[in-house]
Amino acid sequence: MSWVLAITNQKGGVGKTTTAVNLAAALQAFGRRVLLVDMDPQGNATVSSGYDKRSIERHVGQVLLEEIGVAEAILPTDPGGFDLLPATIDLAGTEFQLVTRIGRETKLRQALAPLVDDYDFILIDCPPALNTLTINSLAAADDVLIPVQCEYFALEGLSALLDTIEQVRVALNPDLGIAGVLRTLYDARNRLAQDVSAQLRQHFGDRVFDALVPRNVRLAEAPSHGLPAMFYDKNSSGAEAHADVARELVKRARKRGKLSKPAALRQGVPGRERG
Numbered sequence: 001m002s003w004v005l006a007i008t009n010q011k012g013g014v015g016k017t018t019t020a021v022n023l024a025a026a027l028q029a030f031g032r033r034v035l036l037v038d039m040d041p042q043g044n045a046t047v048s049s050g051y052d053k054r055s056i057e058r059h060v061g062q063v064l065l066e067e068i069g070v071a072e073a074i075l076p077t078d079p080g081g082f083d084l085l086p087a088t089i090d091l092a093g094t095e096f097q098l099v100t101r102i103g104r105e106t107k108l109r110q111a112l113a114p115l116v117d118d119y120d121f122i123l124i125d126c127p128p129a130l131n132t133l134t135i136n137s138l139a140a141a142d143d144v145l146i147p148v149q150c151e152y153f154a155l156e157g158l159s160a161l162l163d164t165i166e167q168v169r170v171a172l173n174p175d176l177g178i179a180g181v182l183r184t185l186y187d188a189r190n191r192l193a194q195d196v197s198a199q200l201r202q203h204f205g206d207r208v209f210d211a212l213v214p215r216n217v218r219l220a221e222a223p224s225h226g227l228p229a230m231f232y233d234k235n236s237s238g239a240e241a242h243a244d245v246a247r248e249l250v251k252r253a254r255k256r257g258k259l260s261k262p263a264a265l266r267q268g269v270p271g272r273e274r275g
Helices: 016-029 044-048 060-064 090-098 104-115 132-140 154-171 191-207 217-225 237-255
Strands: 003-007 034-038 083-085 121-125 143-149 177-186 208-214
Touching (some): 003 132, 016 034, 016 044, 016 121, 016 177, 016 237, 034 044, 034 104, 191 208, 217 237
Parallel strands (some): 003 143
């Protein structure tokens, strides 16, 4: 049974897509079966996974409109190794077309239902806005993974997201939970970052990941090469940080009964799954 995670924050620029792509690659490196769903019309997760979004013929928008089946749109990634349900700019038009559809908020949940036994993790990269695509993502998810940049306005944006999650619980997905809060773009030399980090710990407790994703040039460069950071520079602090996050996520999945046994490690990939 897949653990479906919506990776979201209504505030942009927090490393949401970076988290989605690099977690997908790290989990796959640890032998886990992973599907990454790009629900952002910008298609950044698609590009970061090695595809030219302009050349993609079948995409998640067509799946939401039930023009094609989900299996017809899924693409492999190389060297990432995970599967990708890609997005193109046409997804922006899909949102408008969904407005008149019955059950428009649950189209993604319906589409992913046949895949729950095919993957260990389904990661959904959400757009940085509260719209029909984000609501679809939250309605389809078991839990939310929230990347948070440790800066002044971070907690204000987080409050709005928590309100949205509660509204989705009431209206569409009563079991929606919070898988964890991930501190991103972290600069340990910055006193404000330390203060915000402490506030997150105080509010969310052990739901905050122990691993921190630092500001890292190599991590920022990797998407322009269509590569997850671990395949662009496996020794970079950004790649190592996402491997640590993946390890924590696997442990949390086991505690929730989502993973019944350890995965066989793939050969030729960095890092080892521990615990």
